[in-house]
Amino acid sequence: MTHIVTRLCLRDTACVEVCPVECMVLGLPEAEWPWLYIDPDTCIDCGACVPECPYEAIFPEEEVPFDYEATAGVWIANTKELLPDGKPFEGEVDGHAVKLLNAAQLAGGEVLDLTEDITPHYDFFSEGPGYDALD
Numbered sequence: 001m002t003h004i005v006t007r008l009c010l011r012d013t014a015c016v017e018v019c020p021v022e023c024m025v026l027g028l029p030e031a032e033w034p035w036l037y038i039d040p041d042t043c044i045d046c047g048a049c050v051p052e053c054p055y056e057a058i059f060p061e062e063e064v065p066f067d068y069e070a071t072a073g074v075w076i077a078n079t080k081e082l083l084p085d086g087k088p089f090e091g092e093v094d095g096h097a098v099k100l101l102n103a104a105q106l107a108g109g110e111v112l113d114l115t116e117d118i119t120p121h122y123d124f125f126s127e128g129p130g131y132d133a134l135d
C-alpha cells in the first residue's frame with residue numbers, strides 16, 4: 001500500500017520535508033503531471049505527510065474517496081484534458097501562496113471520484129518522469 005495525492009493538491013510542497021523516505025516528487029512538466037506524486041514502491045505508509053497538507057489532499061490508498069463531496073470554494077488542479085474549464089491561477093488559498101497552471105474553484109456540492117487519481121501515481125513512477133527522479 002501507499003499514500004496517494006489527489007487533485008486537491010495545490011503544489012505548495014508543504015508535505016515534502018517530513019517524508020522519512022523522501023518518496024514525494026513534484027510533478028513536472030506541470031501540464032502533464034499537475035500534482036505532487038508519491039512513489040508507491042518506496043512509501044512506508046507512515047502517514048507523516050497527511051497532517052502537513054493544508055488542503056487535505058493526501059489519503060492512504062485504500063481510503064481515497066470515490067464520493068468526495070466538495071465544500072464551497074475548494075480548489076482542484078488537473079490536466080487540461082481532465083479539467084477543461086480550468087484556468088491558470090496565482091494567489092493565496094487558505095493563507096498559502098500557490099501558483100497553478102490549470103485549476104478551478106468549485107461552487108460546492110460537486111461529487112468527485114478521487115480514486116481516479118490513484119493510477120497516475122503508478123504511471124508517474126513507471127513510465128513518467130518519476131522513474132528517474134528518485135535514483
Ligand code: SF4
Nearest residue numbers: 019043044046047049
Ligand atoms: S506516508 Fe510517510 S512514507 Fe508515505 S509519502 Fe507520506 S510521509 Fe512519505
Ligand code: SF4
Nearest residue numbers: 009010012013015053
Ligand atoms: S502539502 Fe498537500 S497541497 Fe502541498 S504539495 Fe503536498 S499534497 Fe500537494
